[in-house]
Amino acid sequence: MSGSVINYASCTVLWLALLLKAPDLARHRGDPYLRTICAVLGLAGLCFLLGAPPTVGAINDLSGEPNLAAPLTYAAITAYCAASQVLVVYWRGGPRVHRTARRWILAYACVVVGIAATFALGEAPVERRTDLDTYYATTPFIAEMIVLYLAAHLTAVTVTTLSALRWARHVDGWLRTGLTVLGIGTLCASGYSVSKLVAVVARWCGYDWSALGTTVAPAAAGLGALVTVTGVLLPLAAPRLAQWRQARRTYARLAPLERALDDVLTRHSLRLPRPRPASPATRLMWRQTSIHNALGHLGAHLDRSVYDRTHQAVLDTLGDAARARDAAWAAVIVAAADSDAHGHPNAPAVSFLDPLPDPAALTRIADALTDPVLLASARVPSGTTTTGSA
Numbered sequence: 211m212s213g214s215v216i217n218y219a220s221c222t223v224l225w226l227a228l229l230l231k232a233p234d235l236a237r238h239r240g241d242p243y244l245r246t247i248c249a250v251l252g253l254a255g256l257c258f259l260l261g262a263p264p265t266v267g268a269i270n271d272l273s274g275e276p277n278l279a280a281p282l283t284y285a286a287i288t289a290y291c292a293a294s295q296v297l298v299v300y301w302r303g304g305p306r307v308h309r310t311a312r313r314w315i316l317a318y319a320c321v322v323v324g325i326a327a328t329f330a331l332g333e334a335p336v337e338r339r340t341d342l343d344t345y346y347a348t349t350p351f352i353a354e355m356i357v358l359y360l361a362a363h364l365t366a367v368t369v370t371t372l373s374a375l376r377w378a379r380h381v382d383g384w385l386r387t388g389l390t391v392l393g394i395g396t397l398c399a400s401g402y403s404v405s406k407l408v409a410v411v412a413r414w415c416g417y418d419w420s421a422l423g424t425t426v427a428p429a430a431a432g433l434g435a436l437v438t439v440t441g442v443l444l445p446l447a448a449p450r451l452a453q454w455r456q457a458r459r460t461y462a463r464l465a466p467l468e469r470a471l472d473d474v475l476t477r478h479s480l481r482l483p484r485p486r487p488a489s490p491a492t493r494l495m496w497r498q499t500s501i502h503n504a505l506g507h508l509g510a511h512l513d514r515s516v517y518d519r520t521h522q523a524v525l526d527t528l529g530d531a532a533r534a535r536d537a538a539w540a541a542v543i544v545a546a547a548d549s550d551a552h553g554h555p556n557a558p559a560v561s562f563l564d565p566l567p568d569p570a571a572l573t574r575i576a577d578a579l580t581d582p583v584l585l586a587s588a589r590v591p592s593g594t595t596t597t598g599s600a
Contacts, residue, residue: 214262214263214264216258216428216429216432217258217259217261217262217265217428217432218258218259218262220254220255220258220432220435220436221255221256221258221259221262222255223436224251224252224254224255224258224435224436224439225251225252225255227251227439227443228248228251228252228255231244231247231248231251232248235248242300242308242311243297243300243301246293246296246297246300247297247442247443247446249293249296250290250293250294250297250439250442251439251442253286253289253290253293254290254435254438254439256286256290257283257286257287257290257431257435258431258432258435260279260282260283260286261283261428261431263339263340265279266279266280266283266339266340267279267337267339269282270337270339276334276335276336276337277334277337277338277342279339280329280334280338280342280355281325281326281329281355284325284355284356284359285322285325285326287359287363288318288321288322288325288359288362288363289318289322291318291362291363291365291366291367292314292315292317292318292319292366294366294367294370294396294438295314295318295366295369295370296311296314296315297442298370298373298374298392299311299314301389302373302377318362318366321358321359321362324355324358325355325358325359328351328352328354328355328358329351329352329355331350331351332346332349332350332351332352332354332355333349333350333351333352334346334349334352340423340424341420341423341424342356343356343360343406343409343410343420343423344409344410344412344413344418344419344420344423345420347409347410347413347414348413348414353410356406356410357407357410360403360406360407360410361403361407363399363402363403364400364403364404364407367396367397367399367400367403367434368400370392370393370396371393371396371397371400372393374389374390374392374393374396374441375389375390375393377389378390378393384444384445384448384449385445387444387445387448388441388442388443388444388445388448389441390441391437391438391440391441391444392438392441392442393441394437394441395433395434395435395436395437395438395439395440395441396434396438397434398430398433398434398437398438399430399431399433399434399435399438400430400434401426401427401429401430401431401434402427402428402430402431402434403427404430405422405423405426405427405430406422406423406427408422409421409422409423409427410423453491454489454490454491455490457489457490457491457493457494458490458494460494460573461490461493461494461497463573463576463577464494464497464498464501464572464573464576465497465576466576466577466579466580467501467543467572467575467576467579468497468500468501468576470543470544470547470579471500471501471504471505471508471543471547473547473550473551474504474507474508474547474550474551475500475503475504477551478507480500480503480504480507481500481503482496482499482500482503484496498569498572501572504547505543505567507550508543508546508547508550511545511546511547511549511550512542512543512546513542513545513546513549516538516541516542516545517538517539517541517542518538520534520537520538520541520542521534521535521537521538522534524537524538524584528583528584532574533578533584536571536574536575536577536578536584537578537581537584539567539571539575539578540575540578540579540584543575544579
């Protein structure tokens with residue numbers, strides 16, 4: 211795969227991640243942590259975009275300056291380094307978080323000014339799209355510019371690696387995983403500045419090791435950036451993915467209970483329109499709302515005597531009070547749906563069940579409707595459309 215393809219692919223991945231975070235940023239514009247995450251994603255993608263040889267050529271051609279793309283790319287890399295440092299500062303928190311963040315920003319702003327000043331003072335008349343670092347390693351002021359941005363990059367990734375891995379030992383869960391991955395990513399990214407510095411020093415010594423800067427450095431930068439961003443996003447995305455997975459599981463577990471109430475929901479138009487498209491949490495809420503609507507409608511059919519007889523039967527058979535309670539509710543709901551279907555509400559003298567089951571209990575009741583052991587113990591026929599009396 212060519213260097214340009216790697217650059218553009220990396221930029222695309224990073225900016226897609228930024229696009230996914232954009233809605234959160236729009237809702238929480240004042241959150242400095244979220245702003246910094248978006249800055250890291252945006253600047254990392256910009257570094258790859260500016261560093262691609264076709265982009266370098268386009269900038270140089272449009273500006274009329276043979277190597278203007280170089281200081282622009284170096285400035286973007288420096289800004290990315292600053293954003294990464296500030297992100298770690300905000301991530302860790304503390305009483306002086308804002309002051310520390312401002313110091314990092316000021317320090318790297320000075321580096322950007324130094325890059326611009328040294329480029330303006332130096333002479334780089336021959337366009338070099340991929341090996342400018344080694345080609346101009348001995349040119350006055352341009353050499354200083356190159357060393358300045360590489361030193362700033364190496365400092366940033368070193369501090370970030372040590373901070374992330376040291377902090378990871380004191381936390382747990384997804385935060386620990388994210389910090390570890392972040393530390394590994396910045397360690398990989400250090401290969402960018404290390405390989406280029408080695409190539410520059412080799413040039414000073416009269417050797418041509420420019421391949422280090424044109425092959426090893428871009429690969430290290432690409433791998434490091436992607437791993438680093440993965441570490442940044444893991445603590446944010448993993449809990450949400452876990453919630454979605456749990457919502458999908460709960461949604462599926464509630465299906466037998468909704469089927470048992472399908473006739474009630476359909477005949478009385480109690481089911482809300484199905485959300486399309488919708489997140490797992492939205493679909494779960496839709497199913498739970500439908501079930502609660504049906505149970506609320508069946509209030510006059512929830513017979514206490516059915517509950518008591520079923521509960522005692524399962525308790526005598528299995529000796530498990532929790533499973534007996536779930537099976538009793540399953541039997542009551544099936545019986546109530548059948549009673550509603552035939553238009554025979556219970557007599558007013560019957561003691562109805564109150565209150566209705568809570569959301570957590572609904573999944574266990576739904577499980578009971580498909581558990582052959584519970585159904586046999588409760589003497590309730592399996593299936594969601596049969597009459598259920600104990």
